[in-house]
Amino acid sequence: MVNSTAFSTENRQKILEEATGNEYDFIFTKCGFKEALFTLIASGLGFKCAMFCENDFDIELHTVVNTKDVSKKTIQILRNSFPHLILPDEYLHIRKSKNRLSELFSNSIKYKDIPRYEPNLQLSSESSVGIDKEFKINSNRLLMSFIKSAVNNGVTILNYTSVTTNTSNEIIASDLLKPNNSGYALQYKHLLNFDNAGQTDEKEELYIRLNKKDLYLKRSFKFYVDNELVRLIRYQDYFLLICEHSNQTTNFIETVLKELSSLLKEDISFNLDDIISTDLISMRNSSNLKDQLLLTEQFVKQFLSISSSDFTDRLHKIPVVDSNFEGRKEIQELIEFADFKFDEAKQTGIHPISFKNIFYRFGSETEILTELAYEWRGKYGPGEKLWQNVQLWYLYNNEMICNMNDYYARIHSRNNEYKLDLLIDEEVMNTCLFV
Secondary structure (H helix, E strand, O other), X not given: OOOOOOOOHHHHHHHHHHHOOXXXXXXXXXXXXXXXXXXXXXXXXXXXEXXXXXXXXXXXXXXXXXXXXXXXXXXXXXXXXXXXXXXXXXXXXXXXXXXXXXXXXXXXXXXXXXXHHOOOEOOOOOOEEXXXXXXXXXXXXXXXXXXXXXXXXXXXXXOOEEEEEEEOOEEEEEEOOOXXXXXXXXXXXXXXXXXXXXXXXXXXXXXXXXXXXXXXXXXXXXXXXXXXXXXXXXXXXXXXXXXXXXXXXXXXXXXXXXXXXXXXXXXOOOOHHHEEEEEEEEEEHHHOHHHHHHHHHHHHHHHHOOOHHHHHHHHHHOOOOOOOOOXXXXXXXXXXXXXXXXXXXXXXXXXXXXXXXXXXXXXXXXXXXXXXXXXXXXXXOOOHHHHHHHHHHHHHHHOOOOOHHHHHHXXXXXXXXXXXXXXXXXXXXXXXXXX
């Protein structure tokens, strides 16, 4: 049984029943990054907002903020508001053949200095290496932070809901998880959709999640395969290779791993057995954070009648439910804060990396999970099973998970064998919740 105000599947009918008593200023028929940010800003200005989508919440944001965009003011503001979800990352940008002008760039590293920046690299003197600064975004968690913050700010949000237009100012919202139930009539002033705004072509990228094999790298990498950029991004418990290429064949993947291995010392190599998962991700070219913010700003100007400077000011002021880090925003401060919070939680038997994953997944809400872990330690004993159940409880009570796919999407894991993600057994899950 959950709290009657919880953002949980058990309260879906209550959410729709309460929605029928309101006239909404804005209703969206999609629940993505732009829609959630718009409703966060609009609700802060006193507008009544709702978002409904036919499937689960739409993760449309690219994982990387590239070098040329990191200094943009709106991106810096958002990074400061969500410091655990938009993390700075330094790359060694590696080219195996030198450009005549490469050493003149300010980010260039002299060949003799390369070991200082990454002792595991083994490159020829013909190579050139520069430093690029980017951000890596936990896209699904950033969207969930937006959604939870919007719900906390009075926005009505529901996934798996169909919307049909009844009259010029009324829609019928129907819960697709309860098809026999009658729909709910909701009044509105504006029925909005971002889909036709900034429409761009789609592209596919290959994501390869790779076992770290206890390799510690001081920085992430950029390198090239068939003249296409490949990023190696460091995470707590795996490497993520992002290939700007739609080729998912075994031969191409082997070529990528061979090229990566050729950059490293002879005793370090990667092969197909080191792969945790591979996915071909399709996204619009406008799915980068800069364009998503620009499109949102256009809608905010049009429908909320505020200027660009006001938009920037409102970004500063959006309420965030999981970023209460007592003023800490810089990465080193967060690392130290996470270590401090682990010291508070370690008597529950959680693995240090599992805890760091929890911390960067749920931010300051981790404190709620830690308190529950101590409360339930007598029931489950210390360790993995305890934290699997604690994480499940939090997701079920706060993030509107309605099936196993939602559960995996909230954790951002497509591999249910990966122990440090604290994934619960599907049979247990279905027996407890989705019956």
